[in-house]
Each structure stands twice: as C-alpha cells, then as structure tokens.
Amino acid sequence: MLNYQNKNNSLQNRFAKYVQIDTQSDPTSPTVPSTEKQKNLGKVLVEELLEMGITDAHLDDFGYVYATIPSNTEKRVPVICFCSHMDTSPDCSGTNVKPIIHANYQGQDLVLPDDHNIVLKMSEHPDLKHQIGNDIFTASGTTLLGADNKAGLAEIMEAASFLMQNPTFKHGTIKILFTPDEEIGRGVDKADLKKLGAEFAYTVDGETLGSIEDETFSADGAVLTIKGVSTHPGFAKDKMESAIKILSDVISSLPSDCLSPESTEAKEGFIHPVTISGSVEQAEARFILRAFDDEQLEANGELLDATVRNIIEDFPNSTYELKITEQYRNMKKVLDEYPQVIAYGIEAIERAGIKPKRQSIRGGTDGSRLSFMGLPCPNIFAGEHAFHGKQEWASVQDMEKAVETIINIAAIWEEKA
Structure with a gap:
C-alpha cells in the first residue's frame, strides 16, 4: 500500500528551489548544452540525489544527469526510467523567477503582483475549474514559472526520495535521466542510452491531471x-x-x-x-x-x-x-508495439485515485525521440499549465498525484514481472 506523504512541504520546496535557477535554453547556440547555466540546476539535482543515498548520480559534460535507484526485489524486472528536462523555453524570460503560492484557490482571478496586467482567469484557463481548494503556483508576472518541466523534476526527485526511504516498497531497477535543451528540440542529442541501460521509460512532462500521452506531433x-x-x-x-x-x-x-x-x-x-x-x-x-x-x-x-x-x-x-x-517523430508508431507501457501507466494513475485521460499532445517530449532510439517512452502528467508564458501555473495537489503515479508505476512493473 502506497503511503506517500508530502512531508514538510518537501515537494513545494523542491519546486520553488528549482524554478529560481535560470535554465533557459538558446536555439541559436551551437554548444551542448546550449547554455552553460543549465548545468547549475544539474549540479543541485546531483547533490540532492547523492544525499538520498543514490551513489552513482552524476552530471556529464553535456549537461545530462544520470542516476540509479537499485532494485530491491529478487524478481527479474525490466529496467524503467523516469525522465524530465531541466531547461525552460526561450520564448519567455526565466531570469529571477519569483514563485508564489496562491493557497486555497476559490475561483478568483489571480492578479500577479509584479505586473497587474498579467491575470489568470478561470474563463481563460478551464483547468482552474478543477482546482477549487487547491494551492496554485505562479510566477510574479515578469517571467515564466518554469513548471515546464521543473514540476516533473520535482516530482521525480520526490518519488526517488520516497523509494530510497522505503526499502520495503518493492521495485526493480529505476533509472533517472534529466536532460538539457528539450525546449529547442535537442533534449536527447547526447543522451547515452547504453549507459542509461533502461528498457522502457516515462517522461513526466504533461499537463492535465491524469493524462497519459502516447502520441505527439511529428x-x-x-x-x-x-x-x-x-x-x-x-x-x-x-x-x-x-x-x-x-x-x-x-x-x-x-x-x-x-x-x-x-x-x-x-x-x-x-x-x-x-x-x-x-x-x-x-x-x-x-x-x-x-x-x-x-x-x-x-x-x-x-x-x-x-x-x-x-x-x-x-x-x-x-x-x-x-x-x-x-x-522528432510521432512516438505512437513505436508505443503501439509495447501496449504494456501504456497499460501500466494507466493502472498507476487509477491507483492514485484519478481517472486516466489517454490523449495526444500538440507538442513533443524527449520521449518522442527516445522511443525511436529504442527506448519506448510515453508521457505522463506533471500538472504544468499555460507553459512558455507569464501565466504559467501548476497545482501542488496535482503535483502530489504525479508523485504517487510515478511510485505506482515502479510498483506495478515489479508486480507484473
């Protein structure tokens, strides 16, 4: 039985910490990563993973973070990976992000304090209708928030911490991959899949609560x-x-x-x-x-x-x-050959008490290219909304459900093995 709890607001604290580190990528740069500052967040993530007891966590020269949560079962379980990206969009400033929590949201317009012209209205953000009573993260009005994809980072890190602290919760070998430059289409250009050693993966880079995406644009x-x-x-x-x-x-x-x-x-x-x-x-x-x-x-x-x-x-x-x-290309061509990857994701969402929403995404994730590189990889929700702009927001409670879903996926792969 899953007993994950967001103790001492650890999930909020991780997220707020990550979004304040500027990691905007640059499509005109020829380097990998396209901006050196992305490594600043990579170093923080590695330090936190090592503090959890994950001994092989490291940042490579290209700005990728790799880590392994060892198996604690005697079963032969396929190695699965959870992946999110560290960069934020070049479309809107990610410098000096000031995260704000609007506690106990009651449907009101959210006027952002540093620019009163930036207002989140329920009529323009339909998913806010499902957030009554929840706690909403925004930036202050002069930058994007960075929930795309630092919500995913925080959720994977929170799930990793849970798994490391609960050795009786059975799972196979879990790999973690954090990538740079996803926003400019280069997120897996230098990913070393041989070193990663995973058989299946899930990107945590989706929007609406309960969504699982097995199809993207080409x-x-x-x-x-x-x-x-x-x-x-x-x-x-x-x-x-x-x-x-x-x-x-x-x-x-x-x-x-x-x-x-x-x-x-x-x-x-x-x-x-x-x-x-x-x-x-x-x-x-x-x-x-x-x-x-x-x-x-x-x-x-x-x-x-x-x-x-x-x-x-x-x-x-x-x-x-x-x-x-x-x-990248539409990952559905690959994922249709591995129906269990989607099936286990759907079951994991259901176990979190959510109705799954299988859908296509009008965009792409690292999973699009990873799937064609031999690592079948659908996308699950991270709770990020209105990304790439100053009205970007995320729900703490949705993020908690994403953490539960990640942990459930790890458990289901072990159970089905």
Missing part, C-alpha cells in the same frame, strides 16, 4: 535564408531587393486561417515562424513544422518551399536557401 525545424540586393537607399530605384521585405512577404503569404498555431487544434498541424532577423542584404527566419502524420509534415515543408519560390520570382537578383531538419 516535427521538423526549418531555416529560411534570403539573400537580397543592398544599395544606397537614395539611389535604390530598380536596384535594391530587400531581403527583409522578401522574407516579410513570404511569412504574410503563408495560410492564416489554417496551418497556423492560432487557427488549429486537435490533430491539425502548422507552419510556424518563431524567429526572424537580418538586414536588407540578408535575412533569416526559423520555423517549426508540425503534423501528426509524416506525409502531412512533408507536405507542410513543400508548401513553405513553394511559397518562397513564388515570392522570390519577383526578385530576379535575390536567392534563397531553405534547410529542413528532422526534430
């Missing part, structure tokens, strides 16, 4: 470079071909009533410009391409290319280069 990244013609603007008639204007024409010519994040939902994909920079002579835009179906993803890339070709025909002295690179 994803590509695209870099479009326009080389125009620069000349003195006073003498530019019939000579200048501004790369900035060409690129602007391309972006404005893409569909807005479909194939755009603002106009899509459910299983609909999109073409999304995320950064733009440059000058008259050369300009660059970075895109993310998303679709649940690989053929549709390829078609999205072809549409982007066709749009560029159509626009640049009016600029005979300008050229373009479009580089499309694979980021």
